[in-house]
Amino acid sequence: MKRTTIPFGPQHPVLPEPIVLDLILEDEKVIDAIPTIGYIHRGLEMMVERVEYTEMGFVVERICGICSFMHGMGYCVSLESIMNVEVPERARWLRLIWAEISRVQSHLLWLGLGADAFGFENLFMHCWRMREEILDIFEQTTGGRIIHSVNRIGGVKRDISDTELAAILARLQQLGAEFKETARVFGTDPSIRHRLSGVGVLSMEDARAVDAVGPMARASGIAMDTRLSGTFMYDHIDFQPIVETAGDCLARVLVRLREVDQSIDIIRQAIDRMPKGEGMPLENKPRGNPTGEVFTRLEQPRGEVLYYVKANGTKNLERFRARTPTFANIPAMIKLVKGSDLADVPQIILTIDPCISCTER
Amino acid sequence: MANPFRLPMVPRALRNLASKPATRLYPTEIRPRFAGARGEIEFDLETCNFCMLCARRCPAAAITVARDDRYWSIDQLVCIACGVCVDVCAKKSLTMSEGSRHIHTKAEIGPDGRRPGLEEWTKPAPPPAEINTAG
Ligand code: SF4
């Protein structure tokens, strides 16, 4: 049969960011997909050569506007472990709280985009309305809605007072109650089910074979979550990774829906268990310049992120590298797109929650 | 098979018809910013001693300082509001405002091609008498 090649992207209604997939079709079936990235490469990793290591954290945050807090945190944690800086306990708890708030924020953003892609405008607006409230919490606590700039090497810059924390928790729990209604729509609406269930199925074996990470892997039944390693105070939190077994687009939506609730619960536990009081130490400033290399792993909303930092005793790092979750999930996406219908390609691409800014840095 | 008559979004959509909008009528209605929100860098020419520390540490290279010319400038469109310069300035010449950042447009580009958002200061040299007593 005659083959047709259709370029998908870099501009496409479902793509908030540019990526190109050259789809090779036979009739309506995709038989091959060739991804091209590099449309928004900014060379942020290269900037370590110009920007001193103390300020590089603010550049790293700008890798992506959705996981900006976690990127900043990953960078600071890497340098802290190279330089053996002990981070004050309250600062570690605050980092966990901000990290989980950004997970809620990111999932709400994605659920909105997902709803928009399958044509559910009303649902999209509700998800983003709730996300605005989370951004308000960020602005109130960090001074910025998207780029927070609170992480410093050795701690955090700002404290959140205990009364403010209680107010934030109350607001998040109210939001969580409101979110239940939205989550029910995602889970039960017949048009959504019809559109997503059985589409783009990634079996557990395939997910392992292509090394899927994050919600993508968890939707295929792999109980994989970097938070389970217990670093960054997660050892003080009771939680189980959220796993679905179907492996289709709907399962990936359901995993993220449940993770919103889970994150709110983790924040509740953290606020319960963190040391209380005003004026606690928040930052131990590092001394001298770093020497050595380190790998750091974090669980971002989209999955595991890996940072590599190599320092040579000067003010500028020798190498900084971030392997972001979307980059790890692209092979899985290609695997799913092959053999699917052309009409299902947008849903499949969207349900891996692609963050192209992260991927290309 | 899902029941096509069960449409879970309908109650919410009906409530939306009666509720007030979630958005504001910007720009007639502007939400006040939170205390501690990061806005723009404000500079105090009186206290600055042109040590150049802020320019050296700024990750975005938004600040230019020329010690000999007693010149200090910031490009507000390059500044990423990280607050490093405020932290490092020993003279407390820099502060972070809490208001929203100004919106600069191409219309501001003057006939000399000056960048919008570029703010410059030059401090006149101290009178010679002062130099004599200091030196
Ligand atoms: S660090 Fe402060 S005193 Fe030094 S040049 Fe900058 S603004 Fe002036």
Ligand code: SF4
């Ligand atoms: S706030 Fe940050 S980016 Fe802006 S001028 Fe100061 S150091 Fe530079």
